[in-house]
Every structure is written in C-alpha cells, then in structure tokens.
Amino acid sequence: MEKLIHLTLRVWRQPGPDRPGRFHDYPSGPVATSLSLLELLDLVNERLTLNGEEPIAFDHDCREGICGACGAMVDGLAHGPKSETTLCQLHLRDLADGGLVVIEPFRALAFPLIKDLVVDRSALDRIMAAGGYVSVDTGGAPEANVIPIPQSDADQALAAASCIGCGACVASCPHASAMLFVGGKVSQLACLPQGQPERARRVLAMVSAADREGFGACGNHRECEAACPKRLSLRHLARMNREYLSAR
Amino acid sequence: MAEPEAGQGRQMEGRARPVRLPFASTVFSQALMAASGAGLALFVLLHLLGNAAAYLGRAAFLAYARHLHGLGPLLPAMELCLLLLAATHVVTGTMLTLHNLQSRPLPYRVKAIRAASLSSRLMPLSGLVILLFLAVHVPAFRRPAGPSAELVRITLSRPGMATFYLLSLAALTSHLSHGLWSLFQTLGIVAPRYDQPLRRAAVIVSLLAGGVFMLLPLLALVWPDFLR
Numbered sequence: 001m002e003k004l005i006h007l008t009l010r011v012w013r014q015p016g017p018d019r020p021g022r023f024h025d026y027p028s029g030p031v032a033t034s035l036s037l038l039e040l041l042d043l044v045n046e047r048l049t050l051n052g053e054e055p056i057a058f059d060h061d062c063r064e065g066i067c068g069a070c071g072a073m074v075d076g077l078a079h080g081p082k083s084e085t086t087l088c089q090l091h092l093r094d095l096a097d098g099g100l101v102v103i104e105p106f107r108a109l110a111f112p113l114i115k116d117l118v119v120d121r122s123a124l125d126r127i128m129a130a131g132g133y134v135s136v137d138t139g140g141a142p143e144a145n146v147i148p149i150p151q152s153d154a155d156q157a158l159a160a161a162s163c164i165g166c167g168a169c170v171a172s173c174p175h176a177s178a179m180l181f182v183g184g185k186v187s188q189l190a191c192l193p194q195g196q197p198e199r200a201r202r203v204l205a206m207v208s209a210a211d212r213e214g215f216g217a218c219g220n221h222r223e224c225e226a227a228c229p230k231r232l233s234l235r236h237l238a239r240m241n242r243e244y245l246s247a248r
Numbered sequence: 249m250a251e252p253e254a255g256q257g258r259q260m261e262g263r264a265r266p267v268r269l270p271f272a273s274t275v276f277s278q279a280l281m282a283a284s285g286a287g288l289a290l291f292v293l294l295h296l297l298g299n300a301a302a303y304l305g306r307a308a309f310l311a312y313a314r315h316l317h318g319l320g321p322l323l324p325a326m327e328l329c330l331l332l333l334a335a336t337h338v339v340t341g342t343m344l345t346l347h348n349l350q351s352r353p354l355p356y357r358v359k360a361i362r363a364a365s366l367s368s369r370l371m372p373l374s375g376l377v378i379l380l381f382l383a384v385h386v387p388a389f390r391r392p393a394g395p396s397a398e399l400v401r402i403t404l405s406r407p408g409m410a411t412f413y414l415l416s417l418a419a420l421t422s423h424l425s426h427g428l429w430s431l432f433q434t435l436g437i438v439a440p441r442y443d444q445p446l447r448r449a450a451v452i453v454s455l456l457a458g459g460v461f462m463l464l465p466l467l468a469l470v471w472p473d474f475l476r
Contacts, residue, residue, distance in 0.1 A: 012357075023357070076360030083362075102358045109351050172362065174369060176351035179275070207275050216351030217274035217344050219371060220430040221364035234433065235440045242436025244275045 004030040005097040009044065011056055012104045017113050023102070033093035037080065037101070038063065038070065040092060057116040063088040065229060068164030071171065072117045073104040078168035078227040086166060086229045106171035109214040110178070121167045123213040124181060128165075130209035131202035132185040134194045153191045160188035162230040169224035169232075175216030180224035182206050183240035184232050190243055200247035207244055274347065277340050282431035284337040289428060291330055292420070296457050299464055306397050306475050313394035338379060345372045367422040368430070374419040381416035397475040404468035413465040421458030425451045 007028040014021025026044050035043075038060055045055035061069035070087040074080035080090040095101060105113055110123040163184040170178050186203045189195025195202070218237065225234045301312035317323065367374070388403055389395045404410055428450035432438040438446060467474045 073356060073358070076356060076358040077362060104356060104358060107352055107354050107356055109353055174364060175348040177274070177348075207273050211273050214351060215274075216348040217278055218434075219278075219348070219368060220426070220433050221368045223362055223364045226363035233440065235443070238433050238436045238438055240436070241275060241279065241434055244273075245279055245436065248272075248276065 002032045002034060003093075005033055005092060005095075006030060007040070007092065007095060007098070008100045009040070010100055010102045011041075011117070013056070013116055014105075014113060015054070016115055021113070031092060033091065035092050036063070036088060037074065037090045037092065037095075037103075038088050041103075057114075057118045059118050060088055065089045066164060068166040071106055071166045071168055073102075073106065073171060075102050076104075078106065078172040079166075079229055083226070084229055084231050086164075086168075089229075106167055108170050108176035110176065111167060111170065119167075121165075123215070124165050124167060124170075124178065126213065127178065127182060127206055127209045128185065131198065131205035132189075134189065134198065136194070136197045138194055147193050149192065156235075157188045157191035160184045160191070160232065160236045163228075163232055164230060166229060168227045168229060170215060172223040172227035173216065173218075174221050174223065175219055177218045177224070178210045178213070178215040179218040179237055179240065180228065180232055180234070182210050183237035186240040186243055187236035190239060199243065203240060203243040203247050207240075274344070277344050278434045280336055280340045281344065282434035284333045284340070285427050286431050287333040288330070288337060289424060289431075291333075292424070292457065293453075296460055300460060302400070302464060302475060303467075309397055309400075309475060317392075317394045334382075338375075341372065341375055365426060367426040370422055371426060374423040377416055377419035378423060381412070381419070384412065385416075400464075401468055401475050404465045405472070405474075407469065410465040410469040414462055417458055417461045417465075420461070421454050424454035424457060428454060 005028075009026040009028060010023045011026060012021055013024045028040060028044070031040055031043070038058070041056055041058060048055045058072065059069050061067045063070070065086040065088060068086070071079060072087055074087070074090065079085060079087045080094070082090055082094045103117065105111075105117045106119050106121075107113075108119075111119040111121055113119050161184070163181060165181065167181075169180040170176050173180075186206060189202065190199055220234070222234060224237075225232065298312055298316065302309040319326075361369075389399065391399070404413065429447045432446060433443075
C-alpha cells in the first residue's frame with residue numbers, strides 16, 4: 001500500500017505582470033508520496049479547472065531534470081529542499097507530512113514575472129546570444145588525435161557544459177547575479193581549442209550583457225553553487241573572473 | 249524577425265527600473281574591491297603586529313611608536329596609499345551595493361539559505377561599521393609624534409569607547425573572514441584544491457586578528473595599570 005500524506009500548498013498567484021499578487025492556500029487532500037510536486041500541482045489544477053477557476057501557471061517540460069524549463073522557490077529554496085535536483089524531480093516523499101509548502105516564483109529584476117509561477121528568463125538567452133557560442137569555421141571533422149586535449153580540460157569543459165539554464169543560480173543568489181551561468185559557458189569554451197579565437201571577446205561581451213540585463217554582482221556567497229541542480233562549481237566562476245581580467 | 253533588445257520587457261509589476269552600473273562592469277568592480285581589500289587587509293595585519301607590542305609593556309609600545317614615526321616621509325606616503333585604497337574600496341563597494349539592491353526589487357516572502365555564511369551576507373553592513381569606526385579611531389589616535397601610552401589607556405578605559413571598539417572589531421573580524429577568501433575567488437587566483445584550506449585559513453586568520461585586536465580595549469577596560 002502506497003504511503004499517503006496531506007500537504008497545504010501556499011502558492012503565489014498573480015494574474016499578470018501589472019496586477020498585484022498574493023499567496024493562496026490549496027489543501028492537497030490525501031496524496032501518494034510517489035507523486036512529484038509538479039504532479040500535485042497538475043492535480044490541484046484539474047480541481048481548479050473543474051470548479052471553473054484559473055489553474056496555476058507554471059513552467060515545465062521534460063520532467064526528468066534535463067531541460068531546465070521548470071523552476072520555482074519551494075520553502076525559500078530554488079527547486080526545493082532536495083539538493084542537485086530540478087523542481088520536477090522533487091517528490092512528495094521529500095516533504096514532511098502535514099506540512100505547509102510555500103511555492104513562490106523566481107524573483108529578480110532580470111526575470112520579470114509573466115503569471116503566477118512563470119517568469120521570463122529570456123535574459124539568459126540574450127547573454128548567450130552575446131557570445132556563448134563558437135562562430136569560427138572549424139572545417140570538417142579532423143582525425144581524432146590531431147588536436148590533443150588533456151583529459152582534465154575535457155572533464156572541466158563537460159562539467160561546465162552541464163548547465164541547463166534553469167536560472168536557479170540567479171533565483172537563489174542574494175544579489176540575483178547570473179555569474180555562475182555566465183561562468184559555466186565562458187569556462188567551458190575557454191577549456192577547449194574551438195573556444196580560443198573568440199576567447200577574450202566572448203567573456204567581455206557576456207559579462208557586459210549580464211550587467212545590461214540588470215543581474216547583480218557576484219559576492220561569492222556560494223548560494224548559486226548549492227542551488228544548482230547540476231552542481232556547477234564556483235571554480236568556473238573563478239576562471240571567468242580570470243578570463244575577464246586578462247581580456248581587459 | 250527583429251532581434252530582441254537587451255533588457256526588453258524589463259518590468260516588474262509595471263515599473264521599469266533603471267540599472268546603475270558601477271565602473272566598467274560588475275566583474276571589474278568586484279576585482280577593484282578584491283585588490284583594494286587585499287591592500288587594506290595587509291595593512292590591518294601590519295597594524296596588528298604593531299598593537300602586539302603593547303602586550304609586551306609600555307617600553308615596547310613606545311619603542312614601536314617611536315620607530316614608526318622615525319620613518320620620515322615614508323609615513324605620509326603610506327597614509328596616502330591607504331587613503332586611496334580605502335576610497336576605492338568604499339566608493340566601489342557603495343556603487344556595487346546600490347546596483348545589487350536594484351537587482352531584486354521584489355524580495356522573497358519566504359527565503360532560506362543553503363550555503364551563504366552570515367559574514368558574506370553582512371559585508372556591506374560590516375563595511376559600514378568599519379568606516380564609522382575609522383571616523384572615530386583615526387582622529388582619536390593620529391598624533392604627529394604617535395599616541396602616548398596615556399592617550400591609549402585613557403581613551404580605551406572609557407566603557408562606552410571600549411564597547412564601541414569591541415563591536416567594531418567584531419565587524420572587522422566578520423568582514424575579513426569572508427573577504428580574505430573571497431578576494432582570491434574574485435581575482436580568479438585560486439586552484440580548486442586550495443579552496444577549502446583557503447576558506448578555513450581566512451576564518452582562522454580573521455578570528456586570530458580580531459582576538460588580538462580586542463584584547464587591547466579589554467585590557468584597558470579591566471586593568472587600571474595597563475601600559476603604565
């Protein structure tokens with residue numbers, strides 16, 4: 001027999017960017033602990049729809065922690081209390097029976113609210129568009145061992161590339177800084193030969209794009225690293241700082 | 249299709265917010281904070297060695313003061329350097345704090361902390377306390393021939409002043425415990441292998457420094473014959 005628990009969801013409801021928002025409580029009734037929190041929101045939305053009420057708007061897509069679409073603050077923590085997971089991977093078994101679960105949207109100047117728990121994270125796309133790519137023509141695929149890349153560099157580039165762009169770093173940072181996000185891409189491409197020709201231009205353009213969007217400055221609080229579902233290390237941020245200072 | 253403009257649709261509950269940018273960029277400003285902070289921290293540690301002379305007794309303290317003021321033109325040059333470092337640190341820090349305050353116009357109703365230390369979150373506040381402290385401390389002890397042992401004893405034996413000193417030194421300890429590690433991260437000069445030891449060292453050094461500094465007002469407060 002599956003374990004059942006009762007929760008009260010306190011969800012931020014806001015009809016639109018220009019309308020005032022407030023918390024609304026939704027008792028879950030008895031629910032199986034194998035449910036994910038997003039599935040519980042689906043359940044609440046079904047009830048709301050049947051009652052003719054507006055369902056809770058929230059972002060989601062793959063629901064297996066790889067796309068970066070979902071994200072909200074659960075009890076004050078980006079993606080909820082479980083570490084190294086996205087919101088969609090948070091299950092009711094990770095929450096206390098009978099508890100109150102406060103769900104709030106990611107908040108930052110650069111993440112304007114669209115509706116309820118949905119925020120506009122396109123600022124991250126614009127940072128990427130400023131330089132988070134390789135545009136030089138690298139020709140056809142060369143013979144595999146022509147360009148030697150140390151294993152440690154390849155490992156670091158791969159770790160940095162694991163960012164899914166969910167925005168949890170920004171949401172959890174006391175300064176709403178996006179520097180772990182920027183640092184991941186800068187570090188990834190700085191580690192690999194393909195990234196070299198645009199190395200200096202890239203870091204300057206991406207940092208200045210992040211500043212333009214209104215993200216805060218990094219104060220090394222380490223909240224981003226702790227909240228990151230892919231556990232991107234602060235070392236990428238240190239490398240970005242190094243890249244930036246040597247590019248100037 | 250038109251390219252989306254940077255910062256397009258930056259509205260929070262209907263209000264567009266201007267973004268104040270400190271100097272070239274946030275990363276450059278943070279680097280300025282780290283570099284000037286490193287200089288100031290170096291001075292604090294030198295100052296600490298000087299203060300330690302007071303614990304060896306009146307003669308050692310006066311010998312240290314005489315030696316320091318015997319440096320000639322080197323002393324005003326060092327003072328000017330410190331003033332420039334402090335001005336850079338305070339002005340850049342203020343601009344960064346203003347920038348950061350604007351980055352989340354609507355605070356979270358519920359917010360929990362995963363990793364950030366109390367000292368890291370209190371940096372602007374502890375910095376402000378240290379600035380206020382300097383406004384009292386420098387005029388109190390800056391004398392052409394160095395402070396006399398009597399001036400130190402009389403000033404620090406006043407309970408109000410001693411309390412102010414102890415609170416300010418607690419702020420300095422907190423500021424250093426984050427800053428001494430953070431500056432390496434900001435300047436990008438730390439290997440991950442040394443990250444944990446560096447964080448621990450920063451806390452130990454700042455606690456030691458804070459403790460040695462605090463001993464002076466404590467001794468002056470409870471021991472009438474201190475430096476006699």
